[in-house]
Amino acid sequence: FHPESILTTQGARLLEQTLAWAQQKLEPTNTLQPILEKLYQAQTLSQQESHQLFSAVVRGELKPEQLAAALVSMKIRGEHPNEIAGAATALLENAAPFPRPDYLFADIVGTGGDGSNSINISTASAFVAAACGLKVAKHGNRSVSSKSGSSDLLAAFGINLDMNADKS
Numbered sequence: 403f404h405p406e407s408i409l410t411t412q413g414a415r416l417l418e419q420t421l422a423w424a425q426q427k428l429e430p431t432n433t434l435q436p437i438l439e440k441l442y443q444a445q446t447l448s449q450q451e452s453h454q455l456f457s458a459v460v461r462g463e464l465k466p467e468q469l470a471a472a473l474v475s476m477k478i479r480g481e482h483p484n485e486i487a488g489a490a491t492a493l494l495e496n497a498a499p500f501p502r503p504d505y506l507f508a509d510i511v512g513t514g515g516d517g518s519n520s521i522n523i524s525t526a527s528a529f530v531a532a533a534c535g536l537k538v539a540k541h542g543n544r545s546v547s548s549k550s551g552s553s554d555l556l557a558a559f560g561i562n563l564d565m566n567a568d569k570s
Contacts (some may be wrong), residue, residue: 412545417470434458438468452488460496501568507535507537512552525552 433532437451447455455472458464464472476485508531512524529542542552 417473420473422467433539434464436466438472441472441479444475444479446482446484447478447488449484449488449491452485453492454488456489456492457496460492505537505540509539510542511541519549522550522552522555525555 424450435449437455440447440451453491459469459472475543510524510528510531522542522545524542525540528538532538540556542556544553545551557563
């Protein structure tokens with residue numbers, strides 16, 4: 403999910419998918435209400451508050467309306483570095499483990515979300531790097547604001563995108 407994509411032409415679809423995913427998770431909690439109120443008042447969250455909010459988002463603990471309101475509030479006001487740092491920490495702490503190989507490799511991803519309807523460059527770059535002998539860990543998503551996302555392109559090449567970490 404890229405917060406800057408929320409107000410693009412595909413932003414509604416992205417938000418709908420995020421809400422559908424979150425709705426399947428745990429029951430919503432009210433412990434985040436003070437943090438949500440700060441966002442609704444266009445106030446900046448501390449890194450700790452942002453961490454708490456995004457940890458709850460990853461665990462699916464927000465009602466769809468709360469998630470939508472929080473993300474739109476942040477987008478309209480503009481994200482601040484401490485909020486991004488808190489969100490990044492929460493995402494890293496809640497990420498599924500992936501075995502790290504014992505050889506050199508590169509990781510490449512494009513963020514998309516620029517609204518310019520551009521083509522996917524990061525996946526092509528990964529293929530060029532691999533052709534030069536570098537092992538590449540590529541990740542990405544379906545198209546939201548561009549003509550094709552990494553997942554769209556890789557699926558078109560017949561690559562299984564649903565492998566678990568051990569098999570991949």
